[in-house]
Amino acid sequence: xxxxxxxxxxxxxxxxxxxxxxxxxxxxxxxxxxxxxxxxxxxxxxxxxxxxxxxxxxxxxxxxxxxxxxxxxxxxxxxxxxxxxxxxxxxxxxxxxxxxxxxx
Amino acid sequence: xxxxxxxxxxxxxxxxxxxxxxxxxxxxxxxxxxxxxxxxxxxxxxxxxxxxxxxxxxxxxxxxxxxxxxxxxxxxxxxxxxxxxxxxxxxxxxxxxxxxxxxxxxxxxxxxxxxxxxxxxxxxxxxxxxxxxxxxxxxxxxxxxxxxxxxxxxxxxxxxxxxxxxxxxxxxxxxxxxxxxxxxxxxxxxxxxxxxxxxxxxxxxxxxxxxxxxxxxxxxxxxxxxxxxxxxxxxxxxxxxxxxxxxxxxxxxxxxxxxxxxxxxxxxxxxxxxxxxxxxxxxxxxxxxxxxxxxxxxxxxxxxxxxxxxx
Amino acid sequence: xxxxxxxxxxxxxxxxxxxxxxxxxxxxxxxxxxxxxxxxxxxxxxxxxxxxxxxxxxxxxxxxxxxxxxxxxxxxxxxxxxxxxxxxxxxxxxxxxxxx
Numbered sequence: 001x002x003x004x005x006x007x008x009x010x011x012x013x014x015x016x017x018x019x020x021x022x023x024x025x026x027x028x029x030x031x032x033x034x035x036x037x038x039x040x041x042x043x044x045x046x047x048x049x050x051x052x053x054x055x056x057x058x059x060x061x062x063x064x065x066x067x068x069x070x071x072x073x074x075x076x077x078x079x080x081x082x083x084x085x086x087x088x089x090x091x092x093x094x095x096x097x098x099x100x101x102x103x104x
Numbered sequence: 105x106x107x108x109x110x111x112x113x114x115x116x117x118x119x120x121x122x123x124x125x126x127x128x129x130x131x132x133x134x135x136x137x138x139x140x141x142x143x144x145x146x147x148x149x150x151x152x153x154x155x156x157x158x159x160x161x162x163x164x165x166x167x168x169x170x171x172x173x174x175x176x177x178x179x180x181x182x183x184x185x186x187x188x189x190x191x192x193x194x195x196x197x198x199x200x201x202x203x204x205x206x207x208x209x210x211x212x213x214x215x216x217x218x219x220x221x222x223x224x225x226x227x228x229x230x231x232x233x234x235x236x237x238x239x240x241x242x243x244x245x246x247x248x249x250x251x252x253x254x255x256x257x258x259x260x261x262x263x264x265x266x267x268x269x270x271x272x273x274x275x276x277x278x279x280x281x282x283x284x285x286x287x288x289x290x291x292x293x294x295x296x297x298x299x300x301x302x303x304x305x306x307x308x309x310x311x312x313x314x315x316x317x318x319x320x321x322x323x324x325x326x327x328x329x330x331x332x333x334x335x336x337x338x339x340x341x342x343x344x345x346x347x348x349x350x351x352x353x354x355x356x357x358x359x360x361x362x363x364x365x366x367x368x369x370x371x372x373x374x375x376x377x378x379x380x381x382x383x384x385x386x387x388x389x390x391x392x393x394x395x396x397x398x399x400x401x402x403x404x405x406x407x408x409x410x411x412x413x414x415x
Numbered sequence: 416x417x418x419x420x421x422x423x424x425x426x427x428x429x430x431x432x433x434x435x436x437x438x439x440x441x442x443x444x445x446x447x448x449x450x451x452x453x454x455x456x457x458x459x460x461x462x463x464x465x466x467x468x469x470x471x472x473x474x475x476x477x478x479x480x481x482x483x484x485x486x487x488x489x490x491x492x493x494x495x496x497x498x499x500x501x502x503x504x505x506x507x508x509x510x511x512x513x514x515x
Contacts, residue, residue, distance in 0.1 A: 006424060008107035010465075013431040015114055018145075020438035022118075024450070025137055026125065031183040032447050032504050034137045036454055038171075039496050040441060043458045043489055044434060045144045045167075047465045049159075050482070051427075052151050054469055055108070060156030060312030062481050064147065064163050066300065067317065069485045070293070071168030071324045073492035075140060077286070078172040080499040081331050082179045082404055283502075289495040296488065 004055050011051040018044050035079050042072030112152055119145055133183035136174040143167035156312040157241045164320035169396050172327050176404035236377025237309045245314065246381045250370040254356045257388055261353045264395040267402035282332035290332060297325040301393075305385050309378075315352075315385040319392025326397030330406065345394060352391025355384055419471045426468035433461030447504050455497040462489055 018041065025037030046065045053061035122145060126138040143166030150159035228240055228248065235243035245253050282290070301318045308314030359380055360370045372380050401407050440453025466486045473479050 005107050007427070008111060010427050010431050012107060012111045012114065014434050014465075015111060015118075015148075017431075017434040017438040019114075019118055020435075021441055022122070022141060024441045025141060026134075028447075030447060030507075031133060032500060032507070033450065034134065035500055036441065036447070036450055038137055038140060039493065039500065040437070040454050040458055041141055041144055043462050043493060045148070046485065046489060047430065047434065047462050048148060049151065050465055050469050050485070052148070054472060057151075058156060058311065059478070060160065061151060062478065062485070063304070063307070063312060064151065064156060064159045065485050066481065066488070067160060067168070067321060068144075068147070068163045069488040069492060070297065070300065070321065071164060072489065073289070073496040074168055074324050074327055075171045075175060076496035076500055077328065077331055078175050079183075080496075080503050081282075082176050084179065084182050285495055285498050289491060292491060293488075 007054040140171035160317045271402040271407045315388040318389040322393025323396030327400045348394040352388040355387040423468045423471040426464045430461045430464035
């Protein structure tokens, strides 16, 4: 088995992992489950890009992997710190005041 | 059948299935999450067709910043609220069939023209030394088709201005101060971002990279900074923000006007081309970064009158 | 060199196995916080194995440096994202317990 073919098989295996994680994104009963799926996609996607680089890549492929790694946390951090939910308040505090949405 | 082909078939199949599933969700939150995954699979597809520049842009903008933008826009209704109203089937079915037909036609076009000689690749490569850069994609974006990029930056500026106009008084949920873990993360990642962004601009002259990708990365940093209160010297003043927004477009226009003396708008003289391209790329990176950050702040409801996060 | 190729193959196989394990964990664990275990541990270990396998294939030190930078950045991002997500889930559970 040539090296390119081995890396392709590995990339295919990890792609199937992506699809399995996608089932969790679809099915996950709560929003946090779906965000778990997104977080997983960031890491797994970086691995697939690195394997594609080993198959037949230029140095640009590694830049793609670097960008994906750096921006992996932005989505999860946005979700955790902005979206309302029972998780925004420390258990001892009063809930944060919500301003009225402007009349549209 | 090589393994690469199996990989491509699985990828293409999952793209179509994912697109269908994304459109059939009942809540915007789920659709946003699946759109992000779609962006990631699309980035992988661009890599498989040998287009790392597109993959870089897709990874940075499509699955990174846009995902955060759309999630922030859900801050008022929450993640799980269903769509407000259903579109009537009289609209849904014709649009679906029309889009499917369009997709089929495009696929047939690609299949039938696959073996034909690539259209303008040879002239593009032939003039590469005169274009001022060694990356053919950068040459196309900033030299051969400079008008397109000029108008794209203009569109981005108009979009940022629209977000300013349409966002009402500050309505974002007040965010509690970041804990030690997020502070540590920002302390380590901010210098990394500031190192990788100029690297991306610089490497765009030889390899995949350039202003759009670097700008999207910069806006990722902007979004992360806005998500946790930062010390005062790092908070941009409004004047700086507004200058930064218009910098890319203005510099492009100034360049076009300056080139008028040589006959054509945006026709760089050969010996100055590299310098102009670098200047325009730096200005556009700052503009794109600030525009996308402003859009993120607008979606999160932080524009206007929020002293903590005044942008 | 054949040793490096074998090490590469070994680490990448381990990486694929751990990714598969994390996907199975993500699907089969009963609770959100349990699924976080699969994500935070197995995923990062698998990426580390894949990157190690890739490092053994390279000779250019800059490329090796870039690969290790990707790994460090992913570790940081996973740790921070995972912590914030787990904190939110825990507080949601606490709020539900107080309410119900």
